[in-house]
Amino acid sequence: MYDRLMNRIQELDSRSVALVGSGGAGVVTVGNLLLEAAAADGSYGLMRRSAGPQIRGGESAALLRFADMPVECAGDYYHLVIAFDWRHAERFIDEIPLAASSCVLHDPAGGDVPEPIVQSGARLIPVEMQTQAKEIEYGRANMIALGLVSSITGLKLETISKTVSRSLSTKGENVVAGACACIERGAKMGRSLDIELPMPIAQGGTEDRWTITGNQACGLGALKGGVRFVAGYPITPASEMLEWLAPRLARTGGCLIQAEDELASVNMILGASYGGVPAMTVTSGPGMALMTEGIGLAVASETPIVVIDVMRGGPSTGIPTKSEQTDLNIALYGMHGEAPHVVVAPVSIPDSVFTLQWAVNLAESLQTAVIVLSDQLLAQSRVIVNRPPDIGFITRRVTAQAGVENYRRYALTADGVSAMAIPGTIDMSYTADGLEHDERGTPSTGSRDHLQQLEKRAGKLIGFDYGDHWADVEGDGTIAVVTWGSCTGAVKEAIRRAGEQGVPVRLIALRLLAPLCTQQLNQALEGVRRVLVVEQTFSRQFYHYLRSQVDLPKFTESLARPGPSPLSPGEITAMLLVGEA
């Protein structure tokens, strides 16, 4: 069954290339150059990296996939692997599945090909990269590899050279010349091999295409949403977003503070937001755990904040460099007491721009905490995509104007949102409080005040009109996949493949995880007889969450697998087709 499926997969017009090497082989550099060059030639693509535990000189792999349409996930297997050496290959070999049709170009100087690779049945071709590079002044094996790939995939040599020259320009002329010579040598070597894997080229111009990572996309979305204050504490895999934001906030009239810890980060943004400035913090699991008390304060004091959790493998320090969706529970339920808040998640890298913009908007409009769940896979992958559309939102923080008589900060209103006086507003001072309070904000232990304020804080989220953004719903048919976050890419591809096999499947990729739009979800599930819930967790967190809130059809299955490897479209397709096709 699975094998039959694998065969079909080959027909998809995409090319997956893995570059593997250790000790400063420069695979990531080649990967980036390749992505850029292919993009310039008109391909869409995606690259992620996998690395060993060392900070420098460790083993690493650049994992790329190209297609004639935006790529949202890794493929099922790699068409081409270029290996400089195999040191500690066991650390990521699981992440590079091969088919019998795959080609593995390996430098014989890099040692014996590992057993799992041999057993895959892939074609193994020894290619001397190291020694060839040595013959060239300023030559490096990775540039030989770049030449090899470009000729095999039919990339324009001119584009490659331009890309390389631009990116190496600071290193000096000699380096550039050496690199170009290597590329040519590699290209020649490539032409002599009988492998052809022409790069899929998309129609249309490339003017409106972007190259962006998920971390950057989140950062951009936050800026577009209006965030002008960020406090954060470095943590993998979120630090890069903070690093991207720091200078750009300074340039847009905002400010970023590196806080002493995550407790400070979340409280700093509470302060900034109380001051009227949309504010955000960015972290990953361990930092998230330290922030929940502050998030609870945001909820209780109705101070808008955005918290991005770029998820990594857990529990505890876990696997900082790998992806997982296992912070769903803490994001939904991690606060003590009743602390209703919003949880959203981008369904793709470019969607991160929109989702963050929306998240800021929701936080401001609803005066609550919005948690955004990104993950390492989205955050640290780089894609070539169409420029994400500009979206304008109208709702904004409801503020109180000077001179309102008898101002009540936590007044009970029809929509549960009450006007917030921003410090500086004359005669409207009030004290924000995390103690339960009455409408004025004065602490109260009365059951009436408690119930009213609980209802207010929960009601404003439930009653809000989230429009169509709550989920990406596509297709029809009587089978549906319900998924979220970075799994969406693989699910989409699986659905396309199932469709090609005559099995139409609906997609429901939730962008709004909490509050769950149960009515809309039920509607989207109308007429569905079979549901597959797809997520990257061990304990089926998402599946259990859905169960807790809605009645799923009897025939509901869960496809859950923990990290570190992402789910492949193939395994999802297989599960979809079982008993159907």
Add this chain to the structure above:
Amino acid sequence: MYDRLMNRIQELDSRSVALVGSGGAGVVTVGNLLLEAAAADGSYGLMRRSAGPQIRGGESAALLRFADMPVECAGDYYHLVIAFDWRHAERFIDEIPLAASSCVLHDPAGGDVPEPIVQSGARLIPVEMQTQAKEIEYGRANMIALGLVSSITGLKLETISKTVSRSLSTKGENVVAGACACIERGAKMGRSLDIELPMPIAQGGTEDRWTITGNQACGLGALKGGVRFVAGYPITPASEMLEWLAPRLARTGGCLIQAEDELASVNMILGASYGGVPAMTVTSGPGMALMTEGIGLAVASETPIVVIDVMRGGPSTGIPTKSEQTDLNIALYGMHGEAPHVVVAPVSIPDSVFTLQWAVNLAESLQTAVIVLSDQLLAQSRVIVNRPPDIGFITRRVTAQAGVENYRRYALTADGVSAMAIPGTIDMSYTADGLEHDERGTPSTGSRDHLQQLEKRAGKLIGFDYGDHWADVEGDGTIAVVTWGSCTGAVKEAIRRAGEQGVPVRLIALRLLAPLCTQQLNQALEGVRRVLVVEQTFSRQFYHYLRSQVDLPKFTESLARPGPSPLSPGEITAMLLVGEA
């Protein structure tokens, strides 16, 4: 419907007495004395207190209930109210429901009787306590009240005097003499009123009865379970448990540290437990929020710890002095990543002894974190109960002996529990780690190691035999109430009342909340057509949790109400009888 029910309730043989006063009136002292005296005379009883926001001199109420069997919850209304004054009575008047048959003895010097009390239809009897007390040297109004209650309820004057003399002995002879004179005066005044509320007296001797609070019971259970190290940071309503434990740990060869914060507390107990000493921390919601990262480390590093969360009103700082069950979510789901752990909750004050003993045992046997959910209602109420039985557990921490070859701390075993080498054991040193690791404990990012260790940590909890302790299951019938924690008392009484009305109802009071014993629960629900899920939350946390894990019968209702007032047996009975009787 509800009214009819209220009438029936009166036939229950219990007496509820509320004492109300402000500004150092001494209502808590009288409450305690009354409880003790009634206990000495042979009654069972329960007392809780409610107070205003001031630290001293505020308004407070002592709320008591007596019966001829152990009392596990407040009644539906109060038979007798003694009010020294009505200052800020609105702050807790909701907590003192009255029936038309109730008697309210109030000091006319204390101001007008508040409207809601008047409207209850209760009999209002002015009684001069203040002025009477002034006539007696060292006289105090609260002792007049004690005399009043004792004559109305038929308590032996002799017992009262003995109790008072003992408890006031440190204050000097004059004070004792004054108090006794007041009691006599009060008793005389009481006899002149035509009210009779004879105290229900239980059969049998009082030798084997205890007076204990929930905080003390938890502390005792922990000591009995073997806890010999506690670190904690003061927080309402948990501090008293720490205060009870501190000297007693020192006396049992253990040690308690007041930590600088909750982050330190949880990490300190990790250190102690790593050193082989069963260890625990105690906190409430806000502190719990700060501990989840440490709890995750306990799970990942497989270091046994016990964390007690004495729940209070939330979110954020919330309502520190009032009870709620709203930390269920954070206890179940508050950790980032996949961090399977155990959550238990005592179903009554005396059960706290057992539950804590069990909790320590589970933590040690399973090498994981055990969270215990107590709440303000259990913790700060004082009861007269039968001495809780002694329970001996056999399972203990599996430790590694010196000289094991090739020791693997995180070895995969049949039951998922691997031997832990305690520092000091020769040649067995290892490094505990919160990073994902292989069997030896060496950090690993491999998908195989990750999956194996995830399965190990989850599997050991699922596979464990929790015996009958997972829940208190009682009765049969086709209706069942599923509940937990402090709601159990009121539910039990409601079930008894429903039974008296010819409607048999099953009780399923969960003691083990996670992992949920789904099989046992399904079995306990066999033949049930209607389920009522009872909890003290706003968002129905418990109900949603159950849904997420098991298929509940179609006819499942949820009775959820947030704090601060506890659920009353009457409202539960009413819900049970709707459409049944």
Add this chain to the structure above:
Amino acid sequence: MTNPQEIATKAEFLAHAFALEQESVDRYEELADAMDTHNNMEVAGLFRKMAEFGRKHAAEVERLAAGSDLPTLEPWDFKWVEDEGPETGDYADIDYMMTPVQALQFAVANEKRSRDFYGLVASHSPNKTVRQLAGEFSQEEAEHVTLLERWITRHGSDTAIQDDLDPPNIVD
């Protein structure tokens, strides 16, 4: 700390007199509120009464000052005998269970300090008008002292603060 003796102009003197009364009013109001909050109504009432007296006196000073331009002094720039105004009393002398007698004793001490403050000015100020005015004020404060002392005798000698038999509340 500077000395009351140096108060040299009528405007300066009146500024002091006004501040003395105003601070006293504010303090008594605050204390009355605190007693109110802590349900010691009797003492709360007494403090309110004291505040009322202060208000009357402040109004008198205001009348006297009508038309003149009083200097604006920072709280720490006044020439009191101590660092604090004479009629504010020490927070530490307050207890929520204090008896009316103790409250009156607190007030007497305040009045005495005022009396002495004015007395110092009356006998030492270089300015005659000031000396004369201060003398009158001192006289008036002395009368308050006598009045309050009479109240104390009337109230009896119950000065022992009762124990609060109940433990403090834990509030968080």
Add this chain to the structure above:
Amino acid sequence: MNPLPGKSQPKDYKSDVKPVWCPGCGDFGVLNAITKALASLRLPPEQVALISGIGCSSRVPAYTNVYGFHGIHGRALALGAGLKAARPDLHVVVAGGDGDGFSIGGNHFLHACRRNMDMTYIVMDNEVYGMTKGQASPTTAPDWTESELTPSGTHARPFQPAAIALAAGATFIARAFSGKPNLLAQMMVLAMQHPGFAFIQVLSPCPTFRPEQKEWKNIVRPFAVDALPTSDPALAALHCQRDDGMSTGVIYVEARPVWRRSNMQEIAIEDIEQEFRL
């Protein structure tokens, strides 16, 4: 009477919320001083924000008429720093207790001192956790055995707020007594005028759990050292080390550049988007 227009009477800075503080609590004196200082500085209430954590002392914001945030235990300085960074135009005053500031909040205290943002931090030090019923705080003497939680004392050297502020880099350090609101107000004015992080440790008695502190009024005295305030950290350290903690006055004042956000050339978001183009 008051010749200046606008709000400049201390009572104009008080709210109508009645303190829950025990009568006799030192925190009343601090509230009193805050209102006096704000009145002296003629600060419009809407331009002042008073931020606190949790504890008896931390209740202070609601009792004033300025903007307030009664946050969570130990995090007031972080909240205040975020507010000040985002709204440099506001006057930010942070206030709280010794437990809030030196126990759970100790880390933020260290880093606030280092960062030297232009704000004022007032700690009402009663050497006890008032709100949670009288446990030892970091400033409590090690042999204080009145708390059941530490029945034989804390066994730990008391936290020395001024010495630590100095080592951490605070640029204005003072100690005061709540029983002298006028002097305290004067010190607050200096602190608020000081460009940078100004820290005032206010000895503020808790008569309920530390009745012996009623004696403080007879013990506190001004620093008997002419050299203070100094701008020499070594000298300040010397006097902090030598003092018994009961001397009051401004100890240390340093002119160090105040934390400020980096001002880069402003650009539009559209310009930033350019970087993603191929």
Add this chain to the structure above:
Amino acid sequence: MNPLPGKSQPKDYKSDVKPVWCPGCGDFGVLNAITKALASLRLPPEQVALISGIGCSSRVPAYTNVYGFHGIHGRALALGAGLKAARPDLHVVVAGGDGDGFSIGGNHFLHACRRNMDMTYIVMDNEVYGMTKGQASPTTAPDWTESELTPSGTHARPFQPAAIALAAGATFIARAFSGKPNLLAQMMVLAMQHPGFAFIQVLSPCPTFRPEQKEWKNIVRPFAVDALPTSDPALAALHCQRDDGMSTGVIYVEARPVWRRSNMQEIAIEDIEQEFRL
């Protein structure tokens, strides 16, 4: 060579786990010194526990042959304190980085100093967050602009570990350089022999993110002050304040009672239960 039986060679204290540290990292020197110090003290490995947080430096426990706990970021001192309190018989050494110890872990540092438990704390200070790719740490100079996170520097005064340890109450304070493992080992021996909380700040270069620290070997020198080590806190403060942070040596040693658990008369749990009887 070694006349004593059993484990007393430095290499006997090394495990077979290979460090992930970059070649050239100063932390190798610290590991080297730890094994030398343990060998010198002839400490049986099973009686030593090495506790750490998260960071490159915090990886050290697994590279030794003693009991280890690689905990979570910033909490090593708390974990170590719990272990020491529960198991006073063990030798507890806590180790980590400047980020771990002074940024997120700053509060535990303060309170560990105060508490004066009998343990040793080694901070490998490279003035940077190595593990997360080179951000500024509390000890980083304010004008260091190499991190994208703080492109115009941190604007904050560097954290002064020795001065803060002193103000907080540490009873043994020293500074060392990882490039001199023998000297460092000697200092560690003194620290471990010191009864109470002993703190060593080890300047430990990060060639990857702070290549300029390769120069440290030419800059560090012993304190040029005869008076050190001193037991006079004022004098120690003076020298801490005057030094540029690059002088090495033991700075301060104080004989103060060590934290110890209260020993009360032992009773059985059954006796405790008596108190609940009516």
